[in-house]
Amino acid sequence: MLPEDLTRVRARMREAGIDALVLRPSPDFRYLGGRGEGFLVLTLEAGPAETGDPAALVPAGARRVGVDPEMRVRELFGLMIDAELVPAAAVLAPMRLRKHPHELTAIERAAAAAEAVLEQARQLDWFGATERAMALRLRRLLLESGCEEVLSLRVAAGEHTALAAHSPSERVINPGDALLVSLCGQWDGYCAEVGRVFAVAEPPEDFEAMYSVVQSAHHAALGRIRHGVAAAEVAATVREVIDGSGYGRFAAEHAGRGVGLGPDEGPRLDPRAEGDLESGMTVCLEPAIYVPDLFGARIADVVACTPSGPLLLTSGPPELRILDR
Structure with missing residues (x-):
């Protein structure tokens, strides 16, 4: 992912009122540079970072968190994140349309x-x-x-x-x-x-x-x-x-x-x-x-x-x- 793309992702997150993205292995995960089998977390200040414990990287007090549309139900329940969960696609899908x-x-x-x-x-x-x-x-x-x-x-x-x-x-x-x-x-x-x-x-x-x-x-x-x-x-x-x-x-x-x-x-x-x-x-x-x-x-x-x-x-x-x- 190019640095300017990361800047645009964060700008779209701010527009949507999203404090963090939590992704599992998927096209969105790969778009943000994910390579492993765990989760990838991107916040307005840090990341993207891969982890097995996404809740530890989501900022305290986060109100809205974008999650991967391919995430399984058990994965959603297992996040243990006290925030509104919304689809991350609203941020990432429009960006992935135009290819470098x-x-x-x-x-x-x-x-x-x-x-x-x-x-x-x-x-x-x-x-x-x-x-x-x-x-x-x-x-x-x-x-x-x-x-x-x-x-x-x-x-x-x-x-x-x-x-x-x-x-x-x-x-x-x-x-x-x-x-x-x-x-x-x-x-x-x-x-x-x-x-x-x-x-x-x-x-x-x-x-x-x-x-x-x-x-x-x-x-x-x-x-x-x-x-x-x-x-x-x-x-x-x-x-x-x-x-x-x-x-x-x-x-x-x-x-x-x-x-x-x-x-x-x-x-x-x-x-x-x-x-x-x-x-x-x-x-x-x-x-x-x-x-x-x-x-x-x-x-x-x-x-x-x-x-x-x-x-x-x-x-x-x-x-x-x-x-x-």
């Missing part, structure tokens, strides 16, 4: 590692393998690439591609299946997800047409990402393209979300989202269509917002790729 150059570098490394593994995936033997077996192979490849942790991994074949949330199963992957694969890894504490669409041997009927709609929605939304544009406007652009194709009722509810120290943070690319995009924000742009019981297509790429437009940290959506083995 070193943060963008780490996010780009995580995205590059995930995309490289998806390129390697084209050389693997998919015919006759199960979703779970291929997910394990991809997990191993991502860890071997240098990522610290695999935060999520999706392999969905055939009808499972129509499920917005699907965990790899024992379903066998067969020729003629649509295939969705996405990887979210962590590099130097920062996260990035990349998702790609494949067809096994040959695409199902009408699948290429649907994929081209998702691809067009991705391109259209990418052209809207820049400083000062409303996040809701980017989501609306995706929806307009998909609605115009006739697939509107099958579109995913949102078009993307922020990535950084966490895999799912602000800003949200949602029609109901409030606020504008700002330089330094990074999002996972992920337009998708899910047709129940048939197939789905989702493309995920990491994009940084700049004053002049989008900075794509991955290569962008390719043409539909056919797996021949």
